[in-house]
Structure formats: C-alpha cells, structure tokens
Amino acid sequence: MFAKSILLGLKRKIGEPIMILLTVAIAVATFASALSLRSAIQKTAIASYQALxxxxxxxxxxxxxxxxxxxxxxxxxxxxxxxxxxxxxxxxxxxxxxxxxxxxxxxxxxxxxxxxxxxxxxxxxxxxxxxxxxxxxxxxxxxxxxxxxxxxxxxxxxxxxxxxxxxxxxxxxxxxxxxxxxxxxxxxxxxxxxxxxxxxxxxxxxxxxxxxxxxxxxxxxxxxxxxxxxxxxxxxxxxxxxxxxxPVKDKNVEITLNYQSILLFVIALIVAALGAVLIYTAVTLVVKNRIATAALFKSVGATSGVLSLYLLAEVLLYGLVGSLLGIAGSFGVSAIFGALTGSVADFSLGAGTVFAGIGFGLGLSLLSGLLPVLRLSCASLYDTLHAHSPVLTVKKMPALLTGAVFVALFLATAFASVSAAFTVGVFASLSLLAFLFAFMPLAIKGVSILLCRLTKDHPRLGKVYLAASGAKCERHTQSGARLLAIAVAAVVSVAVLLGEANTQLSSFERLFRADIMISASADELAAIANDVKNEEGVSGAYLCYIESRCPITGEQGNTVSLIAARSQDFEQTFRAAEYGVDVNAIRGERKIAMGGGLAMKLGLQIGDSVEITLDGKPVLFTLACMMDSPLTVVFTDLSGLGAEIGANTCLVNGGAEVYSRLSQKYSLTGAVYYAEDAFSYVTKLASSYIKVFTLFEFLVLLFAAAGYLNTALAAHRDRKREYALLSASGASKRDLLKIIVAENGIVVLSAFALGALFAVGLLFIVQNMLKSLGLYFTLLG
Structure with missing residues (x-):
C-alpha cells in the first residue's frame, strides 16, 4: 500500500521526478567517471613508468x-x-x-x-x-x-x-x-x-x-x-x-597526471553541488504538489515521522533509479573515452565504483530532499492548507548567518598558511554554496523592490513594475534564480579549471617532447648543430644543457629537472612566456625560473638563493621569477652556467626520417620523442578526459536550464488567477507575454551577475587549495 501510494504520487506529476532522475544521473555519471578515470591513470600511466x-x-x-x-x-x-x-x-x-x-x-x-x-x-x-x-x-x-x-x-x-x-x-x-x-x-x-x-x-x-x-x-x-x-x-x-x-622516468609526468586527477574530483564535487541544488529545487516542487496528500494524512492521524518516511521514500526511489541511469551513463562515457584514446587506456567500471556511484546518488538525493520534506511533514495541519506553503518559505536569518561564516572563512583562506589552505578552503567552499543558496532569493527580492520603487511613478514602465512585483512575491521564481546563480558559478569555475588543465597539458608537451635529443661531447655539439640545420626536414637545431634529478636545497630526497638554453630558444622553441616565464629576468646571470608550487613548498620568494647540484657540484642560483606550472622544472640561461658546465644536448626538430639520416651521417645515438613516442599516451589520456568532462560541462548547463524552466512553469501555474485579472482589466496576450519575459529577464540577469561574482570567489578558494597541494596556478586572470 505504501509503495502504491508513492507510485500514485509519481503518476500525478511526472515533470519534477524526471528532473530529479536526470540530475542524479548526471551527478553519479560524473562522480563514477572521475573514479574510473583516476583508476585508468594509475593503471595505464603512472604504473607504466616502471614498465621497463x-x-x-x-x-x-x-x-x-x-x-x-x-x-x-x-x-x-x-x-x-x-x-x-x-x-x-x-x-x-x-x-x-x-x-x-x-x-x-x-x-x-x-x-x-x-x-x-x-x-x-x-x-x-x-x-x-x-x-x-x-x-x-x-x-x-x-x-x-x-x-x-x-x-x-x-x-x-x-x-x-x-x-x-x-x-x-x-x-x-x-x-x-x-x-x-x-x-x-x-x-x-x-x-x-x-x-x-x-x-x-x-x-x-x-x-x-x-x-x-x-x-x-x-x-x-x-x-x-x-x-x-x-x-x-x-x-x-x-x-x-x-x-x-x-626507475621512475620523470617525476614531472606523475605530477602532471596527479594534478589532472585532482581536477577531476574538484570538477565532480562542483557538479555534485549544483546537482544538490537542482534536486532540492525539484523536490521542493514535488513536495509542494503533495500538500493536499499531507493534509489528508494528518487529518487521519498520520504522524510527522510517517509522513517524512513516505516523502523520503519517494525521493530515494528517484535517487535509486537516477543512480542506475548514471552508472549506465558511465558505461557510455567509457565507450566515448575508449574511442578518444584508442587502446591507450583500459577504462572500465569495477564493482567498487558501481556501488560507490549508487551510494553517492542515494546520499545526494537524501541530503538534497531532506529540508523540504521536513518542512512539510513538521508543519501543522493548518499550515499545510495555507495559501503560502511552508515548503517555499524564505527567511533572512540563514542568509545572515551563512554570509558571516562565508566572509570569515574566505578571509581565513586568503591569509591561511599553505599547509592549512586546503582544509580551510573546503569549509569556505561549502559556506559559499550555503550563502548563495540562502541569499539568492533575498537578492532577487531586493532587486525587485528597487525596480518597483524606480518604476512606480512612470506609467510607461508599468509592465516592468508588474514584472518586478511578480518577481518580488513569487517563491518559485526566486528558487529558480538560486538554481541559475549556482549553475553559473559552477559552470564558470569548471570551464576555467578545464581551460587550465589544457594549458598545463600543452606546456608539458612543449617541455618534454623535443623531436630528437642528441648527446655528444661539448666540442662536437656546436659543429653538429650547425650541420643539422642544413638537413632536409629539420626546422631548427639548438644547444642546451638538460639534466634531470638534480638535488635542490630543502627538497630532501627530491629533485628537479634543469633546462638551460639561450634566451631566444626559450622564447621561440619552449614558448616559455605562455606559462609565466620572464625570459629577460633570467638572462645572462645565474638566475632561474621555477614552478610556483615548488617555490612555495620550499618557502622561497623572488630574490632568494637556491642551491642546485649539477654534475655533482653545488651551484648557487637566484630565484628570478615563478612559472605558472606544477612541473618540477627549472629554467636558466645557458650562458650563465659558465665554462665549467657546457651544453650536453643538441635538440633537433624533425621526424623519424630525419633521425635515420642523422644516425647514418654522424653515427649518433639519442632519444627520439615525437607524435608516436612512448610519452604520447600521457598527453592522449589527459586530453581525452578533458574532452569527456567538457561534455559533462554542457550537460550540467543543459540540466540547469531545464531546472529553471521547470520553476518558471511552476510560477506561471501559480499566477494564472493574476494573469486572468490582468486580462479582464484589458491586458492583451502580448502584454502578458512581455510581463512574463521581463520578470524572467530580471531573474536571469540578476542570477548571472551574482553567479559570476561568486565564481570568482570560488576560483580564489580553489586556487589557494591547490597551492597547499604544491600546485601553483593563476586561475584568476
């Protein structure tokens, strides 16, 4: 009988349940895909460093x-x-x-x-x-x-x-x-x-x-x-x-992939936060449609606990079905991921990932639907029959409290030490979400009141006045504004993170995929470089000093890779300026550019001295600038190393045929890295899951738009009597359409503006959180 009651409720109103199902599905698919992609990275990439x-x-x-x-x-x-x-x-x-x-x-x-x-x-x-x-x-x-x-x-x-x-x-x-x-x-x-x-x-x-x-x-x-x-x-x-x-070949590969893995979970958590608000909004509409049922239950003696159980069971049913759809979607993602990467990665969903995804979906549904369910089930019989349902109440006190907590934690994040920034940032992110959730309806109400005061004495702006009056009083509209604002904050933040992932990936490719690396004595290299430039198919040849695993001051047991080249090579070949290297700052003397994350980990600032061991000898450098990169790479000018440390590598831009001719001519040995090299799986894997999560970004935007449309339709249904009175007063259908468009325009523009503002705050928090993990990025440009 209990199950039949739930199914009858579902039958009467299908739009909101479908929204809950789809939202849970996309949140679970994102979460399960993040778990599976990380597993694929561990199995396919990081573990393969030790393959040989x-x-x-x-x-x-x-x-x-x-x-x-x-x-x-x-x-x-x-x-x-x-x-x-x-x-x-x-x-x-x-x-x-x-x-x-x-x-x-x-x-x-x-x-x-x-x-x-x-x-x-x-x-x-x-x-x-x-x-x-x-x-x-x-x-x-x-x-x-x-x-x-x-x-x-x-x-x-x-x-x-x-x-x-x-x-x-x-x-x-x-x-x-x-x-x-x-x-x-x-x-x-x-x-x-x-x-x-x-x-x-x-x-x-x-x-x-x-x-x-x-x-x-x-x-x-x-x-x-x-x-x-x-x-x-x-x-x-x-x-x-x-x-x-x-035997791990290059620490920078692991750092790059671990960074990408961290981004996966940051993106998955942002999507989950948006999903929670979507589910809350849809459950609010579902519960509102159950007001008559709740009143009937209470009139025959049903307790608040029984009513809560009935409503939560309905929400959990949606969550379970949505979780199963999400897991099925993850299998679809695996097919897309496999098509993008070919046979590079073994992307699969294990039993643990499936159960974790289902549990995640059920937990998200339960937590998101708990507040509107408790509001209705704990209300008195009179309140459940009142014109303004307790489910849609908006109060100032939660906004004031969450706002105060957010401001305090935001300032704490800005001034927190590197080690504590991650923990503080987690709570600051949650407080930001809570504040935006509680504040947005009040913000729409405030904007609407301001517009009403500005237009009340201007007859030509009467439609704007009516639209603002409707936005001021309509709870569904305010709920939709909250959803849109959080969606904008989430989508902007995820887009910036995905863009940063692409930037870091391209810098990794430029740094570690020189076509041909020729090792020879310093006396021979200069002549080789001059000769090689005349070879057909060679687009450039230059000398540099490359040394990996150089011990560095303060990094017990860890090392950096040092790349020394001429200034013009940093500009033309490495394109170092694209990720924050001031080439002029490191020109001439023993000055270095270092990854900002590593510098912060070592407690270094611009102008500090750094000791790096090269060829068994400690060499003192000055930190001249920081790179916007997680890689443990140090750049310096080749001429600044002095006569005791000369070039040890000639880098050549050319393909396999060029390598073949050069090895015949010079009897050279070296390492070849080009589009089909051993490191290509790293960049292919990373670029593929960036594409997959870009797909999730579009799906999130689509569902956010659908969620707002759902609240707008609910608001329209609630105001049919008001529209009928306006029609009876002589308003045409075109006038009513203008009022509806103006009302939604006020809500959408306000939500976009505040959502973008809060996205800046969220990115600032995430940027500080990543610093505590040794990852230095400028997410706010």
Whole structure:
C-alpha cells in the first residue's frame, strides 16, 4: 500500500521526478567517471613508468649520456656493474633502441623497441596477448596493439625489421599482439635478446645492453649487515660514473597526471553541488504538489515521522533509479573515452565504483530532499492548507548567518598558511554554496523592490513594475534564480579549471617532447648543430644543457629537472612566456625560473638563493621569477652556467626520417620523442578526459536550464488567477507575454551577475587549495 501510494504520487506529476532522475544521473555519471578515470591513470600511466624496470627498485644508467653506451655481457665494464650489485641483489639488463618494421614489400614504420633475455621477459608486468599467451622464440616478435593496427598486421604475419641508420634486415614472425599497457605503454615492439643481437650485429653471440636494473634481495642486504640506503650508497661509490636512482622516468609526468586527477574530483564535487541544488529545487516542487496528500494524512492521524518516511521514500526511489541511469551513463562515457584514446587506456567500471556511484546518488538525493520534506511533514495541519506553503518559505536569518561564516572563512583562506589552505578552503567552499543558496532569493527580492520603487511613478514602465512585483512575491521564481546563480558559478569555475588543465597539458608537451635529443661531447655539439640545420626536414637545431634529478636545497630526497638554453630558444622553441616565464629576468646571470608550487613548498620568494647540484657540484642560483606550472622544472640561461658546465644536448626538430639520416651521417645515438613516442599516451589520456568532462560541462548547463524552466512553469501555474485579472482589466496576450519575459529577464540577469561574482570567489578558494597541494596556478586572470 505504501509503495502504491508513492507510485500514485509519481503518476500525478511526472515533470519534477524526471528532473530529479536526470540530475542524479548526471551527478553519479560524473562522480563514477572521475573514479574510473583516476583508476585508468594509475593503471595505464603512472604504473607504466616502471614498465621497463618491472619490480626493480633501482635503475643504473651512464652519467653523461642518454643511451649512448653499449656494454656486452663479457665486457669489463659490465662485470664492474655486476660486481657492484651482486652483494645486494641481481643485475638485470636490456636494450632500448629504434627500428623500422613493416610487411614484406610494404612501407616500414618507425618503432621503439625493447629487448631482454628470454627468461626475463616474464618480469615485464607480464606480457599479455590479445589472443592468449605465447612464448617469444628466436625469430619472433610481439607488437603493441596500436602499432599492429598502424602497420596492418596480425598474429602469424611476417615482418621485415631493420635498425634505423643501418641496412641490416631480419625477417620476423609476429608471435602475438599485446595490450597497450605495462611495457607496451612505452615501447611498440618487444624482441628477444637473440633477435635484437642478430638485428644489431648480425651475430647471435653478441649481447649488448644499455638498460640496467637492480633487483634488491632483502636476504643479501641483511647478510651484508647493511640497510637499503647503505647498500645504495655502496653501489654509488663503486660506480662513480653511473647514476643509481629510482626507475621512475620523470617525476614531472606523475605530477602532471596527479594534478589532472585532482581536477577531476574538484570538477565532480562542483557538479555534485549544483546537482544538490537542482534536486532540492525539484523536490521542493514535488513536495509542494503533495500538500493536499499531507493534509489528508494528518487529518487521519498520520504522524510527522510517517509522513517524512513516505516523502523520503519517494525521493530515494528517484535517487535509486537516477543512480542506475548514471552508472549506465558511465558505461557510455567509457565507450566515448575508449574511442578518444584508442587502446591507450583500459577504462572500465569495477564493482567498487558501481556501488560507490549508487551510494553517492542515494546520499545526494537524501541530503538534497531532506529540508523540504521536513518542512512539510513538521508543519501543522493548518499550515499545510495555507495559501503560502511552508515548503517555499524564505527567511533572512540563514542568509545572515551563512554570509558571516562565508566572509570569515574566505578571509581565513586568503591569509591561511599553505599547509592549512586546503582544509580551510573546503569549509569556505561549502559556506559559499550555503550563502548563495540562502541569499539568492533575498537578492532577487531586493532587486525587485528597487525596480518597483524606480518604476512606480512612470506609467510607461508599468509592465516592468508588474514584472518586478511578480518577481518580488513569487517563491518559485526566486528558487529558480538560486538554481541559475549556482549553475553559473559552477559552470564558470569548471570551464576555467578545464581551460587550465589544457594549458598545463600543452606546456608539458612543449617541455618534454623535443623531436630528437642528441648527446655528444661539448666540442662536437656546436659543429653538429650547425650541420643539422642544413638537413632536409629539420626546422631548427639548438644547444642546451638538460639534466634531470638534480638535488635542490630543502627538497630532501627530491629533485628537479634543469633546462638551460639561450634566451631566444626559450622564447621561440619552449614558448616559455605562455606559462609565466620572464625570459629577460633570467638572462645572462645565474638566475632561474621555477614552478610556483615548488617555490612555495620550499618557502622561497623572488630574490632568494637556491642551491642546485649539477654534475655533482653545488651551484648557487637566484630565484628570478615563478612559472605558472606544477612541473618540477627549472629554467636558466645557458650562458650563465659558465665554462665549467657546457651544453650536453643538441635538440633537433624533425621526424623519424630525419633521425635515420642523422644516425647514418654522424653515427649518433639519442632519444627520439615525437607524435608516436612512448610519452604520447600521457598527453592522449589527459586530453581525452578533458574532452569527456567538457561534455559533462554542457550537460550540467543543459540540466540547469531545464531546472529553471521547470520553476518558471511552476510560477506561471501559480499566477494564472493574476494573469486572468490582468486580462479582464484589458491586458492583451502580448502584454502578458512581455510581463512574463521581463520578470524572467530580471531573474536571469540578476542570477548571472551574482553567479559570476561568486565564481570568482570560488576560483580564489580553489586556487589557494591547490597551492597547499604544491600546485601553483593563476586561475584568476
């Protein structure tokens, strides 16, 4: 009987329940998608930094080059590495290089290749094939799914492979197609060691390596009487010309993706806040339509608790159905996300995400509908039959209280320390929402009263007077204004955050995706740079000093990447001015530009001295300007480093064919990063979920407009008698339409103005919250 009563209520008035269902659905879809996207980032991106290293804790690389070193298993240098590591664990080795692969008689394509000993291949996360597991034999190769699709091959096909810059070729059989995860997030092709040796040197017995990983043994470390830090120091002492460090390739990648993940939840929370107001508005209309039912229940002895249970059960029913629709929508988002990223990310909804999304939707519905339900169920029988329902009452005291709390917390956010800014910002954001919620009806009432006073003595403005009078008294209109104002604040804030995400992503691409990085001696680099400029397909070549993992003052155990180039290169190539670098400020002397988040974390200000260790030597710099970037990157002028630290890299703008010609001409080695490189999945993943959340932005705007339209129609229904009196007094339909348009115009313009103003406050709070997370951005331009 109870359920039948709920369904009968739903049957009588379908518009508001549909609004609740759709609002809960979009809020749940946003929340569940944020959870799933973060999971995809963790699995696909951050975890794949260690794809080459497997479970190894330390990576060993040559000190003064990128991959320009080749050690054979029987060489003295390799034995030196093995002896240094063997007391504490096992040394694992592999080879990373670049090759051209294609069908027999077809066009070869550039590929990043990794090879290792057959027994060690199982360590790489492990290798998963789309068509099952298969061993990699001496003449077989495994391709990533994306690369296989690019060259149009399948399992069992034969390929011709050659190393870039060489005419050596080998015919190989495709043993399997692997998912683009783990090691295949960084490389296109996996060879066995035998295949690589044959391709590189035409002899099976040659074993060359340029990647080394130390698998630490707890038993060996305990037997040596050391701890991990002591063992690490002992290996570093034994290998003074090698770097021994964590295998995570670049801390900046992780920082960028973590920042994007934080934005996801900030955006999801803003959407949820707007959803709560939408649901509240719709539930208010639903409850208002149940006034006669409530009066009937009370007349036959129903208590406030029973009535509350009846109404809340109806709201929870809408919430449950809306949550299920939202979860279904999340699966649709996964399909869109998959289409945008191809096979870059494994985007899926787990059982935990599904239950969390449903719980989120039910909780949002319950909290949003609680206040109007309690207002009606606790009202007296007389009040439920009164012309002005207690559900739509507007009071000044809540606005005054929430306003005072908001002002106090807003000032606290502005003056709070970096460490406390996040906690204070959370409460300030909630108080802002509460204040706007309570204040907006009063603001519309105040604007309407002002317009009434300005137009009452002007007959020509009579329609404006009538419109303002209606807006002053109509509770539904004021409720719609509150909804619009919060929607504007939310949409503007989310748009700014998405725009900032795009800006940071583009700066990441410009900084870390130089086409060709050539490592050579300082004497050779200048001549190489001059020669390279004449190569066909090269749009620029310049010298710089690039060093990653440089220890910095105050950052115990953490490092920065230092990029030193000429001033014109910062302007023309890095476009550093786009994210806040004052090139003139760092010109000439040892002055640096640093990410603002890192500077704040270290407690540094403009003009402070900073010590950075370069090539094992501490170098003192002056902080000249801060960048609007979360990346742990430091810029400085190459000429300011002095004679003791010269250029170590020649950066060339060109594609794979350019690299091939240069490697033939100069016998160069280096790292190639271009549109199909190992880092492309990072930018592709991030740009894809920016697009997905832009879609949510449009949906939020659409539902906010639909919610306001719903309140406007409710207001129109409540004022039919008033419109009938105006018609009887001689007003035409056109006059009535003008009055209605003017009334809604007053509400919409006021809501947009106040919503935009509050968006500025919200962005200021979010900006300070991000600073406490070490992320410095200028959201208010």
């Amino acid at each position: 290293s497997g479970s190894s804790e330390w990576e060993i690389s040559a000190e003064y080059s990128y991959d320009a070193y080749y050690l054979t298993a029987d060489g003295a240098e390799y034995q030196k590495l093995q002896q240094a590591v063997s007391p504490y664990g096992e040394l694992r080795k592999g080879y990373l290089f670049y090759a051209a692969l294609g069908k027999e008689g077809g066009e070869p394509r550039f590929a990043t290749v990794y090879s290792a000993d057959y027994q060690e291949l199982s360590l790489y996360n492990p290798v998963h094939y789309a068509s099952g597991r298969a061993p990699i034999e001496q003449t077989e190769v495994v391709l990533s799914r994306a690369f296989a699709q690019k060259i149009g091959v399948k399992t069992g096909d034969y390929l011709v492979a050659s190393r870039y810059g060489s005419d050596r070729e080998s015919t190989l059989r495709v043993a399997g197609i692997a998912k683009d995860e783990g090691i295949f997030s960084q490389v296109n092709v996996l060879f066995s060691e035998v295949v690589a040796s044959r391709l590189l040197f035409q002899r099976d017995e040659v074993r060359a390596y340029n990647k080394f990983f130390a698998d630490i043994s707890e038993e060996k470390i305990k037997a040596s009487g050391m701890d991990k830090e002591s063992a690490l120091q002992a290996i570093r002492t034994a290998l003074p010309t090698y770097k021994v460090q964590s």
